[in-house]
Amino acid sequence: MRPDLSERLLFLRSFLAHPRQVGAVLPTSGRAVSDMLDLADLGSARLVVELGSGTGSHTGPVLDRLGPDARLIAFEIDPNLAASLRARFSDPRLRVVEGSAEHVVTELAGEQPDVVVSALPFTSLPQGLGKTILARAASVLAPGGVLLVLQYSPFIAPELGKLFSSLQRRICLVNVPPAFLYACRDPKTVQDPTA
Ligand SMILES: C[S@@+](CC[C@H](N)C(=O)[O-])C[C@H]1O[C@@H](n2cnc3c(N)ncnc32)[C@H](O)[C@@H]1O
Incomplete structure (x- = not known):
């Protein structure tokens, strides 16, 4: 699904208000989303x-690939973006959580996702927050689950290697800027950095 002009403007406004939190001026391209989602069995x-x-950008294509009884829980910290997601997708399988992904453990309350999809800008988030979110995402995965990560640089790879025994990598050039894609499997037992 191609983002329309109003979505692009909303995204740009969010970037201008919180550049380090949003980390990109444009939503992820349809091709990069598709290449990323192909790395898991949604x-x-x-x-x-x-x-x-x-x-x-990922929410629609994830819903398109999910079965009728599956569910998607989407975290978005920006209230305007969270409201726009709720307005855009009326799918009963979707729950939008307006809040930080660092609360994933408490929000899931013991539920274990088969797939976690992230396009968070880990390298520009406040010091330590990216590592905390990654460790928590690894800790909630169901057995055999996969964490999909999209980044605009390969700098996150060593951190992913500390958390997971298996890393599959792919680059998508049809995105501005090119997207580094990772499928992370077999989480190691790692202490939550803030625990
Ligand atoms: C690079 S954009 C990716 C947006 C979309 N997934 C895409 O690929 O086009 C990063 C998004 O993460 C959100 N975000 C940043 N920090 C967050 C956090 N701690 N918890 C939840 N969402 C966060 C930003 O508001 C922004 O919408």
């Missing part, structure tokens, strides 16, 4: 969690 997933949904 059709078999019962529960998917999205971290940093923005204007919904």
